[in-house]
Amino acid sequence: MTKKILAAEIQVGDIFVSSFLVSSFARKTSRDGVDYLALVLRDRSGWVEARVWQDVEPLATRCAQDDFVAIRGEADLFNGKISITIHDLERLDDADVNLEDFFEHSRWPAESMFRQLTSLVETEISSPQVRALLNAVFADAALMSRLLEAPAAMRNHHAYRGGLLEHCLSMSRLAISVGQHYAAYYPGMVQKDLVIAGCILHDIAKCRELDFRRSTRYSTEGKLIGHIPMGSEWISAYAKKAEIPIPDDLVLELKHLVLAHHGTHEFGSPVLPQTAEAHLLHFIDMIDSRANICWNLRPVDTIEPQWSDFQRSLQAPIYFRGSPSWVAEETLVNDDLVGPGMTKLNHIGKNT
Numbered sequence: 001m002t003k004k005i006l007a008a009e010i011q012v013g014d015i016f017v018s019s020f021l022v023s024s025f026a027r028k029t030s031r032d033g034v035d036y037l038a039l040v041l042r043d044r045s046g047w048v049e050a051r052v053w054q055d056v057e058p059l060a061t062r063c064a065q066d067d068f069v070a071i072r073g074e075a076d077l078f079n080g081k082i083s084i085t086i087h088d089l090e091r092l093d094d095a096d097v098n099l100e101d102f103f104e105h106s107r108w109p110a111e112s113m114f115r116q117l118t119s120l121v122e123t124e125i126s127s128p129q130v131r132a133l134l135n136a137v138f139a140d141a142a143l144m145s146r147l148l149e150a151p152a153a154m155r156n157h158h159a160y161r162g163g164l165l166e167h168c169l170s171m172s173r174l175a176i177s178v179g180q181h182y183a184a185y186y187p188g189m190v191q192k193d194l195v196i197a198g199c200i201l202h203d204i205a206k207c208r209e210l211d212f213r214r215s216t217r218y219s220t221e222g223k224l225i226g227h228i229p230m231g232s233e234w235i236s237a238y239a240k241k242a243e244i245p246i247p248d249d250l251v252l253e254l255k256h257l258v259l260a261h262h263g264t265h266e267f268g269s270p271v272l273p274q275t276a277e278a279h280l281l282h283f284i285d286m287i288d289s290r291a292n293i294c295w296n297l298r299p300v301d302t303i304e305p306q307w308s309d310f311q312r313s314l315q316a317p318i319y320f321r322g323s324p325s326w327v328a329e330e331t332l333v334n335d336d337l338v339g340p341g342m343t344k345l346n347h348i349g350k351n352t
Contacts, residue, residue, distance in 0.1 A: 004101050008045035008298065010082060014075040019092060021102045023047060023215035025065040027056075041071070041084065042215060044104040046296070047155065050084035059089055066214040068092040068102070080309050082300070106162035110148040113162065117169050117200070124176055127193045129250055132242040133235070134197060137204065140238075146207040153206075154216045156313055157289035164206055167288060171199035174284045182280075190276050198257035198281040205230035228268060231258040257281050294318055 005018035020041035028038045037052035037060055050073065052059050063069045070092055073084040106113070118138055125131050138144060147165055152158035158167045179192030208230060209222030221230070232255045239246040256278055262269040263282040273279045290313075297308040299320050308318040 004043075004098075006045035006101075007041060007043050007048045010048060010075045010084070012075055012077055012082060015073075016075075017070065017072045019043075019068060019070045019097055019101070021215055022063055022065055022067045022069055023217075025063065027060065037086075039086070040215075041069075043102045044100065044160075046104070048082055048084055049078070050086050051078075052086045052089075054087070059086070062089055063091045065217075068094065068097050080300075104160035106158075106160060106166045108162070108166065110162040110165055113165050113169050114144070114148060117165070117172065120169070120172055120176075121196070121200075124172075125193045125196055128244060129242075129246050130193045130197050132244045133239055133246050133250070133254070134200060135243070136238040136241040137201070137234075139241075143204075143207055147204070149212065150207045150210060151212055151216050152203060152289075154210070154218075157292040159216065161212070164203060167292070168200050168203065171202075171284050171288045172196050174288060175199045175280070178280055178284060190280065194253060194257065194275075194277040195280050195284070197254055198261065198277060199284065201231060201235065201254060202258055202261040202281060202285060203227060203231070205234060226268070228259060228262065228270065253277070261285055290314065 005016050007020065010016070020043055022039055023042040024038075024040035026038045027035065029035050034053070035056050037056055039050040039052070041048050041050050050071070068091070069089045071084070071086050072088040073086045075082055075084055077083065121131055121134050121138075125134070149161050150164040151160055151162075152164040152167045158164060175192065175195040175198075179190055179195050182190045183192065205227035209219060209225075209227040211217050211219040211222075235251060235254050235258065239251050253275065256271065256275060259271050260269050260273040260278045261281050263273060263286070265272070273282050293311065293313060297311070297318050299305050299307060300309050306320045306322070308320070310317050
């Protein structure tokens with residue numbers, strides 16, 4: 001096997017040999033009646049679609065979903081995205097690959113993010129009842145073990161190991177800022193504790209909705225129920241395990257936050273947001289997920305290489321402006337004490 005080529009490194013016109021995890025595998029028939037194989041290949045840098053057009057039957061017997069494979073392929077554009085035509089492939093044993101090449105992780109250690117999240121609950125949530133319910137969730141060792149590894153989605157946002165925890169922590173920090181902002185503007189309108197709790201609980205059931213032992217896919221429970229109804233059910237269950245009594249009206253409001261956080265029926269919310277906190281939670285979720293999508297996009301090598309391809313979740317491509325002269329220099333601070341993603345601006349100019 002030659003040096004591993006990452007999915008994100010593949011450019012249009014490349015002819016290469018490399019290894020990938022088969023995230024999806026299906027037999028299909030084109031509109032012209034031609035049988036082919038449709039695969040999604042993944043590694044720690046992301047994923048890429050691939051197809052087998054020749055020798056379909058013999059190659060179909062050599063791999064299945066969640067197998068590691070070595071492929072000989074050629075990159076082209078298909079519907080505006082890079083796609084691989086596979087000319088040959090072979091299944092690989094686990095011993096033949098470096099597992100770290102195939103599973104993308106959050107840029108920050110999961111254990112550190114978890115400590116920051118639990119510390120945030122202790123320092124920022126003033127309600128003993130809200131803290132007690134969240135601590136009952138944190139006390140579930142089996143669930144927390146999955147939270148340390150869980151992605152937030154299959155492909156859309158934070159779609160990597162530890163992504164769900166990163167998403168919840170980032171949203172909780174936004175909730176603190178937003179809660180403080182509107183507490184000053186509209187005293188008494190927003191209960192900051194509820195918004196923070198909603199940020200932690202809104203997607204917690206993705207720990208069970210998604211199966212992420214190899215490639216990420218929906219579990220049977222996830223397909224039959226889904227993380228929104230599951231999360232609502234869990235709030236009632238954890239309320240009964242809390243060290244102090246949890247009022248029914250608090251349980252009701254927390255369940256509403258989970259049930260309404262997608263914002264519309266079209267996007268899967270059984271109910272629409274009907275409290276100030278539910279509206280804020282929905283938009284905090286949108287802000288954080290969209291920011292992560294933009295962060296992970298890259299320009300594509302087309303006629304206008306400063307643009308990403310079309311993003312269905314954003315309903316548009318994204319423009320990459322380069323380095324404008326009017327933007328202050330930023331230095332990323334990767335320090336657990338200040339938290340993931342914090343930046344300090346080194347201003348250059350007259351006021352330096």
